[in-house]
Amino acid sequence: MKKVLLLILAACVYSYANAQDSFKRLDSLFNGQFAAGQINGNVLVADHGTVIYKKSFGYADIANKVLNTDHSAFFLASVSKTITSTAVLQLVQKNKISLDSPFKQYFSQFPYPDITVRNLLSHTSGLPRDKEDIFDTLLKVHPQKKFSYHDIIPALQQSPKPLAFKPGDQFSYSNINYNLLALLVEKASNMPFDAYLKKYIFTPAGMTDTYLSNPQVPQKNNVTYRYLYPKHYYPHLKLADSVPTTTDTSYTIFWGQGNVISTTADLLKFDQALYNNKLVNTQILDEAFKPTILNNKQEVVAGGGVSYGLGWYILKIKAHEKIVFHNGYVKGLRSVFIRNLSKNQTVIILDNAQSGANFITASNAISILDNTPQEKLKISVADKYAKILFESGGDVAGSRLIQMQADTAHYRYVAHEMDYIGNELLNDSYTDKALEAFKVNLLLNPTNPEMYNSYGKALNKAGKKQEAILIYKRALALKQDNKDAKDALAKLEDH
Template sequence: MKKFLFLILTTVVYSYANAQALSKRLDSLFNGQFTAGQINGNVLVADHGKVIYKKSFGYADIANKILNTDHSAFFLASVSKTITSTAVLQLVQKKKIQLNEPYKKYFPNFPYADVTIKNLLSHTSGLPRDMEDVFDTVLKVQPQKKFGYHDIIPALQQYPKPLAFKPGDQYSYSNINYNLLALLVEKTSNMPFDAYLKKYIFTPAGMTETYLSSPQLPQKSDVTHRYLYPKHYSPHLKLTDSIPEIANIYKNYTIFWGQGNVISTTTDLLKFDQALYNNKLVSAKILDEAFKPTILNNKQEVVAGGGVSYGLGWFILKVKPSEKIVLHTGAIQGLRSVFIRNLTKQQTVIILDNAQSGTNFITASNAISILDNTPQEKVKISVADKYAKILFESGSDVAASRLIQMQADTVHYRYSAHEMDFIANELLNDSYTDKALEALKVNLLLNPTNPDMYNSYGKALNKAGKKTEAILIYKRALKLKPDNKEAQEALSKLEKDSSHN
């Protein structure tokens, strides 16, 4: 008996110590990302449904210095598609619909007879990607009209293009697919989409802090504001609602449920995760189908890029063939979301970020690696991005000294000549000509044998009115690459203009 109790006590102590060690390593990972400015939001890591790490980083409201907390709610963006998929699969389980049925069976006015429900779920329909593509034709005639997802089928009837490919021939990610699926849920359940989700998904899963956003429903106070850097060189985050270009994109659009628009918390997403594991929402048999790579007409698996395939509402990670890992990511202006589920080991990682941090998927993957005690992928900060921000805010001397430091620190930073060139041209296009010239000059000095860098620098010198210097730069570009057409044309024009003066 004493030996038995000793074994139990030893197991408990070991498990506790292991959990503490994991928590410490996870904290080091996420704190490192926060220090590097690569996360602003909430994270949760769970093993078999038990939370082993949970933390909030940064601000929900920068202007009023309101921190993110456990109760901060975030737009899920395309992670919402996992919920839409679950709703559709419930209707399949109830035998109200079948996956291989044509969508047109339920919506006779839908103009593409060969598109099936499964094509929509798996992004193999050939439909356009976004609402802007669908409504472009109508907006040319009615530029002030407002549209919602109920207007998609009438708009598709006026859409001037055929499908991009025969349904089932290819994979092409499309938000329109999931808008149409929301309509299908409404049609076959005789319920509004938000009411259906609340009754059949959110309530059974215990997701008390989750709901669909709507212009008719006041947004709750715990929903985080969304922020981004308007340009790569912008030194400070800005509220997305304050950026005119973003407001202009959505001025003609209202509700587009199905593709996104779910608001939730990390705690509620874990409840959804556990409800799926426990088959509270859909049977294991149907979920197994959702978690398999879709097979195209040519009998090949869908390749969604980046080492992933796509099932029915879920990406399937292919780089660890011995483990079944499904996931979805989401991105809208000012927000990034990641939801990873290792089904083999029942591990879950959730990141909801309201500052559009670009490395969250790698960070979430590294959290899984910590749980598995496998090597992590090094997340390196872009030298070009940091340099441009410092240049814009503090000037060329400070930026140059920091650039030297960052280049030397290859453990934490990565330098790309093309990234630097892109950001410098962004400065040039926005009429920050002096700053663009400085960035392009530095980039050229670091890459003296790259003709593309000479082309960019020559273009900036020409725009700044420094014609003589531009001619010299283009001549050097042609010495490096005699068939450089861009340099040839620019030099010919500059020399011609000079001869006329």
């Protein structure tokens, strides 16, 4: 008996020490990303439903200095598709929907008889990606009309779009697929989509802080504002809604693809409700977590090392583990929801400043839990250089660039990223700053003819014709079939 107690005690001590080590490594990972400006929002990491790390970073409201907290709520963006998928699978379980039935069976006006419910769930329908592709013709005729997801089928009936491929032949991500699935949930349940989610998903899972956004109903005051950098060179975050768009004003509700507002704590409740079969049985969930098989009998490829099931991406690069996930993006926000099904591990990141490295950060959190090597995260030299150049000028930016380029452990320098920054500045008429960026990039890449093309273009725009001619001649000396340089040089010499 004494030996058994000692073994139990030793196991507890080991487990506690291991948890403490994981906490420290996770804290180092996320604090490092925050220091690098790569996270602004809430993170949560859980093992078998027990939270082992959670933290809030940055501001929910920059103008009023309101920090993100445990209670901050975020738009989930396309992570919402996992919830839409769950709703559809519940109705499959109740025999109200069949995965392999044509969608037209439920909506006779739908003009594509070969698209099945499975095609919509797996993004193998061939339908256009977004609402702008569906309503482009109607908006020309009715420019003042506000469209919703209920208008999709009438629009397709009135002006059918050619499918990009035969349903089931390829994978092509489409928000329209999930707008149509929201309509299907409404039809099969005889309930509004938001009411269905509340009754059959949010309430059973205990997700008391989760709901669908509706422009006709005020949001709760714990919803974070969303921020972004309008351009790479812009030094400060701006409210996403203050950055103009050309299409959003023509549309209202497009449920199914996104629009769920939630918290990290509620997403963990959803995660555990799936594990505990409170929402859908194991057999149907297993179907959702399998790679979709195309008409050619091959698995869907949704990116490098990634497949797609029924509402979930499937990570293939860790063959010994079953990892599913979804990420999301909407202007001013990025979300990541990763579930290691083999070990009941969960990582959630909700970021209200659309930080670009969050998926790698979340993957590294899983690696910390597994005690496997992490992917090295490096900051873009070009991105940092652009902000310093815009705010402090060429001399400061140049000296800082030299420091960053030498620090290869923390920074990555990529010539085409610098070239993009220069073109962004040039297109926005910051010609002097563009010249500086192109010149630095050229000096660092003296044998790359494309860098000469860019610098020549900026010199020409600045009115420095003779200098541009010399640069274009050098570009041609490096690459004789350089058409851009030939054409530009011909115009300059004609003048």
